[in-house]
Amino acid sequence: MTEDVRHLVLGLLAVVVSAALGWLLRTQVWKRKLRRKQAFFGLPANSESLLVVNREAAGPELTVTRHDVFSLLELAALIKDCGAHSQVVAHDAVQQGFGERTEFCVGNPAVHRRMAAHMHSLLPGVRVNTEPEPGPDRGAFQIGSERYRMEGGRTEYVILARLTAGQPQEARPVFLFCGQRAITNQAASRYLARHHERLARKHGNNSFALLLKVVNSQAYGPDVVELVADVTRAAQEPLPAPTGARNSHRAK
Secondary structure, eight states: OOHHHHHHHHHHHHHHHHHHHHHHHHHHHHHHHHHHHHHHHTOOTTOEEEEEEOOGGGOSSOOOOHHHHHHHHHHHHHHHHTTOEEEEEETTSOOOOSBSSEEEEESOTTTOHHHHHHHHHHOTTEEEOOOOSOSTTTTOEEETTEEEOOBTTTEEEEEEEEEOTTOOTTSBOEEEEEESSHHHHHHHHHHHHHHHHHHHHHHTTSOEEEEEEEEOHHHHTTOOEEEEEEOHHHHHSOOOOOOSOOEEEOOO
């Protein structure tokens, strides 16, 4: 074997070894990110999860609004990425406690029985105005002493929460997407899909509740979302007794 051939063989071996090491490194990084994602969502490989939605117009069939369908598609992609499975069920057909399966609950407590139960049990510091009569407080959120009013198509709010109901950290979480309109639920699911890595770094596998604002949905749809505040503490404490006028947040 000549010197040139020897150098060529050694060079090829070095390239093969470098490629193999790079592939192994990328595989390990990908597996580590996947494990963190699975832990955050409570979705180990081949596990089961629930997508809980309300029935449109209270019909007997499970008919879901267009924006809630988009929310389910966003969440289904996350579930598939974790190697898990999902089942879509109606809000009045779920009969299970906390921690058995990861649950993604999408809707407003005015028409979503499961959401109303979760809000009452897990977020007692949040009250949603479900009165059907028109008025400035229709659909408004009260969180602690703060009130957040909706201005349809311009300023709307949604609560995005990850909750474990005081269960051990390995228990399956409940994710809530509680918006003033269906388009805000889609905005919250998209926000979770885009920012779940940052949320996992900040909160780990602990419970949290975030208040998001959807800006000018009539022009931008569900794409322009601002984080208003981390309202975890206020949302998990009982509402304070009424003491007069509360602070209200409206579009300016």
